[in-house]
Amino acid sequence: MAKAVDKAIDYASFPDKRGHFGPYGGRFVSETLMCALDELEAAYQRLKNDKDFQAEFDQDLAQYVGRPSPLYLAERWSRETGGAQIYLKREDLNHTGAHKVNNTIGQALLAKHMGKKRIIAETGAGQHGVASATVAARLGMSCHVFMGEEDVHRQALNVYRMKLLGAEVIPVKSGSRTLKDAMNEAMRDWVTNVDDTFYIIGTVAGPHPYPQLVRDFQSIIGREARAQCLEQTGRLPDALVACVGGGSNAIGLFHPFLNDESVAMYGVEAGGYGVETGQHAAPLSAGTPGVLHGNRTYLMQDDNGQIIHTHSVSAGLDYPGVGPEHAWLKDIGRAEYVSVNDDEALTAFRELTLVEGIMPALESSHALAYAKKLARSLDKDKTIIINLSGRGDKDIHTVAQIDGIQLT
Amino acid sequence: MSRLTAKFDALRAAKRKALVPYIVAGDPDMERTLPLMHKLVEQGADILELGVPFSDPMAEGPTIQLAHERALVHAVSLSGILELVTEFRRHDQDTPVVLMGYANPVERMGYDGFAERAGRAGVDGVLIVDMPPEEAEPLNEALARHELDNIFLLAPTTTDERIAKVAGLAGGYIYCVSLKGVTGAGNIDVDQVQKLMQRIQAHTDLPVTVGFGIKNAETATRVAVCCDGVVVGSALVEAVASAEKNGTDVLEATTLIRDIRHALDAISR
Numbered sequence: 001m002a003k004a005v006d007k008a009i010d011y012a013s014f015p016d017k018r019g020h021f022g023p024y025g026g027r028f029v030s031e032t033l034m035c036a037l038d039e040l041e042a043a044y045q046r047l048k049n050d051k052d053f054q055a056e057f058d059q060d061l062a063q064y065v066g067r068p069s070p071l072y073l074a075e076r077w078s079r080e081t082g083g084a085q086i087y088l089k090r091e092d093l094n095h096t097g098a099h100k101v102n103n104t105i106g107q108a109l110l111a112k113h114m115g116k117k118r119i120i121a122e123t124g125a126g127q128h129g130v131a132s133a134t135v136a137a138r139l140g141m142s143c144h145v146f147m148g149e150e151d152v153h154r155q156a157l158n159v160y161r162m163k164l165l166g167a168e169v170i171p172v173k174s175g176s177r178t179l180k181d182a183m184n185e186a187m188r189d190w191v192t193n194v195d196d197t198f199y200i201i202g203t204v205a206g207p208h209p210y211p212q213l214v215r216d217f218q219s220i221i222g223r224e225a226r227a228q229c230l231e232q233t234g235r236l237p238d239a240l241v242a243c244v245g246g247g248s249n250a251i252g253l254f255h256p257f258l259n260d261e262s263v264a265m266y267g268v269e270a271g272g273y274g275v276e277t278g279q280h281a282a283p284l285s286a287g288t289p290g291v292l293h294g295n296r297t298y299l300m301q302d303d304n305g306q307i308i309h310t311h312s313v314s315a316g317l318d319y320p321g322v323g324p325e326h327a328w329l330k331d332i333g334r335a336e337y338v339s340v341n342d343d344e345a346l347t348a349f350r351e352l353t354l355v356e357g358i359m360p361a362l363e364s365s366h367a368l369a370y371a372k373k374l375a376r377s378l379d380k381d382k383t384i385i386i387n388l389s390g391r392g393d394k395d396i397h398t399v400a401q402i403d404g405i406q407l408t
Numbered sequence: 409m410s411r412l413t414a415k416f417d418a419l420r421a422a423k424r425k426a427l428v429p430y431i432v433a434g435d436p437d438m439e440r441t442l443p444l445m446h447k448l449v450e451q452g453a454d455i456l457e458l459g460v461p462f463s464d465p466m467a468e469g470p471t472i473q474l475a476h477e478r479a480l481v482h483a484v485s486l487s488g489i490l491e492l493v494t495e496f497r498r499h500d501q502d503t504p505v506v507l508m509g510y511a512n513p514v515e516r517m518g519y520d521g522f523a524e525r526a527g528r529a530g531v532d533g534v535l536i537v538d539m540p541p542e543e544a545e546p547l548n549e550a551l552a553r554h555e556l557d558n559i560f561l562l563a564p565t566t567t568d569e570r571i572a573k574v575a576g577l578a579g580g581y582i583y584c585v586s587l588k589g590v591t592g593a594g595n596i597d598v599d600q601v602q603k604l605m606q607r608i609q610a611h612t613d614l615p616v617t618v619g620f621g622i623k624n625a626e627t628a629t630r631v632a633v634c635c636d637g638v639v640v641g642s643a644l645v646e647a648v649a650s651a652e653k654n655g656t657d658v659l660e661a662t663t664l665i666r667d668i669r670h671a672l673d674a675i676s677r
Contacts, residue, residue, distance in 0.1 A: 018542060028511055028538045030467045032563035032588055034570065174473055180464060187466045192589040194565060291511040291538065292464060304485040305516030307463040 019208020098390030106217030126158025128202030203246025204323030207294030218252025426637025434484030452669030460509030592642030
């Protein structure tokens with residue numbers, strides 16, 4: 001369980017004015033981008049309290065995304081697991097199939113209000129790329145998505161979806177050719193086209209104000225879940241569980257509950273082949289603090305400060321860093337971070353599909369696998385909410401390949 | 409007086425422009441970086457910028473990205489680079505050396521440990537690309553304790569307010585980024601550089617060098633008329649890479665610097 005926490009902390013007041021969560025976060029970028037970030041921050045501070053902007057955002061979430069997403073009691077799975085009652089926050093039912101769209105809707109509205117005509121984004125699994133291409137199509141903006149060459153191959157379906165949506169997908173051939181390199185390349189594009197381009201970052205990382213604004217847009221998940229849980233069970237949940245790559249779905253669920261002391265929180269990182277093997281993507285579990293992609297946070301790095309290669313069966317968690325707010329929540333003990341390896345996640349993927357008829361994304365399957373262990377340690381009168389952050393359609397090829405089945 | 413200040417004072421007195429080549433330490437390997445540094449000085453370099461390789465060099469164009477990757481194949485580390493500078497100083501006590509890189513390797517070593525070791529090795533200045541003044545205070549303090557200059561970037565997007573702030577913190581010289589883009593980009597606009605230089609010079613008497621997109625004697629001389637010196641990076645790194653690829657001596661790559669030196673000296677007179 002979480003360590004004792006200083007009661008004086010008001011979580012809603014973070015980050016500070018310069019974007020720090022304790023020692024983490026901040027704005028570590030080259031000078032050329034500083035003014036663009038100042039401009040973005042000023043626009044966001046103005047618009048986040050603007051009634052018309054909020055009404056526009058809320059209306060898009062309701063009518064385009066299909067919110068609120070249900071909070072579903074997985075009765076059969078809870079019974080078979082034996083222990084706490086498990087509720088699923090169904091972000092998989094959102095338009096485009098994951099929580100990512102909550103954020104891209106918000107940032108695209110910001111882009112529109114700031115008069116930007118061109119959108120760029122990075123993507124790993126392709127979910128954020130698809131969500132960015134989707135909002136760009138709807139607003140008539142051009143969209144360029146940077147994607148590691150490795151990921152272009154393993155997520156061919158999402159690459160084609162982005163193309164159908166009118167986006168240009170740019171394979172990134174530098175470094176490890178995965179998500180971190182896609183983010184480097186998106187930053188390079190932004191620095192070159194900073195006047196007319198809006199960079200939609202897909203997670204709660206990057207330079208300030210991104211970790212804050214992405215969190216705020218994703219917090220709709222936790223606000224809904226809190227109200228739905230109170231309505232359905234008459235009280236707050238005992239624990240929250242969400243997978244953590246960069247950490248946007250987790251912070252979206254956690255943030256509205258941070259001031260509720262009784263609610264425990266578990267972020268589940270990708271253990272890959274096992275944290276002890278070194279081949280994983282679990283910086284909070286096994287990494288050290290450093291600076292990457294504009295913020296200070298926990299990283300997978302070697303003794304010389306070079307970022308090391310990560311591994312996860314799920315492309316969306318295959319990232320060597322993590323959002324700075326998670327780094328801070330870990331250090332102060334407000335949330336606990338654990339890891340689940342590839343095999344455990346795959347087992348959970350199959351189990352939820354068979355027992356509840358819900359096929360989860362491999363990312364979300366990490367949360368399911370940990371929640372199952374947690375549920376068993378708790379009494380039947382306790383409740384757990386899992387963020388079912390995305391649906392598993394995109395992962396069918398990966399799972400079939402593991403099963404030795406060739407899909408045509 | 410710091411080696412950088414002494415160098416710029418001497419250059420100003422002689423009405424000469426500073427020529428600042430940039431190479432990546434460990435490219436093509438550490439053994440050849442040391443003779444390359446001495447050769448660059450011989451060909452007319454005033455200050456050396458040594459790139460510290462990083463796995464995620466966000467501000468670099470393809471040429472310098474590849475140089476970082478080549479160096480990292482040999483596991484070149486910040487510690488190794490400090491040893492390299494120590495070696496360099498055994499034969500050259502006059503030419504200032506500036507380390508240019510990214511925050512994380514320095515964070516990993518620890519600011520004070522880094523500053524202490526860099527000072528002892530004979531490093532004169534440090535330019536951390538992804539550390540703007542807003543985040544630089546702890547590093548500034550460590551560098552100041554060991555009498556190293558913290559060199560900051562200014563860009564075409566920098567406001568006058570930020571120029572004033574950076575001018576107050578910077579030491580040694582200011583590195584003016586000529587364009588919106590990454591290193592090695594081809595879109596340098598001399599008129600824009602001149603306008604930026606005027607804005608910078610309104611706030612500081614520190615020497616200002618201009619870099620990004622300076623490829624040859626022609627671009628160097630066009631830019632040099634409005635500033636104190638030019639940085640030549642990608643073009644030199646490319647010359648080193650092609651020499652290595654073609655199996656010729658990488659020291660030959662420094663003829664680019666000799667040519668630029670001659671051209672700069674011609675306009676100074």
